[in-house]
Amino acid sequence: MARESLAEAEEEMPSLSEEYFSAEYELEFANGKDEYKIARERFDDVEKRYNALLAKDSEAREQVERLEGEVPDLEQAYEDAS
Numbered sequence: 812m813a814r815e816s817l818a819e820a821e822e823e824m825p826s827l828s829e830e831y832f833s834a835e836y837e838l839e840f841a842n843g844k845d846e847y848k849i850a851r852e853r854f855d856d857v858e859k860r861y862n863a864l865l866a867k868d869s870e871a872r873e874q875v876e877r878l879e880g881e882v883p884d885l886e887q888a889y890e891d892a893s
Contacts, residue, residue: 817871820864831861 834854841847 814871814875816867817875820868820871823864824868827857827861827864831857834858 834850834857838847838850838854841850
């Protein structure tokens with residue numbers, strides 16, 4: 812499960828990163844109040860999804876690392892029990 816979550820996050824990251832930096836650019840160079848408002852709404856939406864994906868990626872990496880550390884101990888316990 813953790814590896815699947817990590818793979819999903821890694822697959823989504825390039826396109827969402829591109830969308831994030833595009834929205835950031837549009838916000839930075841918005842002309843006028845209306846354009847800024849639209850750019851701000853888009854950026855806020857993309858930023859929320861981007862941060863959620865970063866959190867998902869981080870959590871999945873932590874789980875994979877933790878589980879990889881536990882596998883040798885579990886293997887040893889299994890061998891000892893056999």
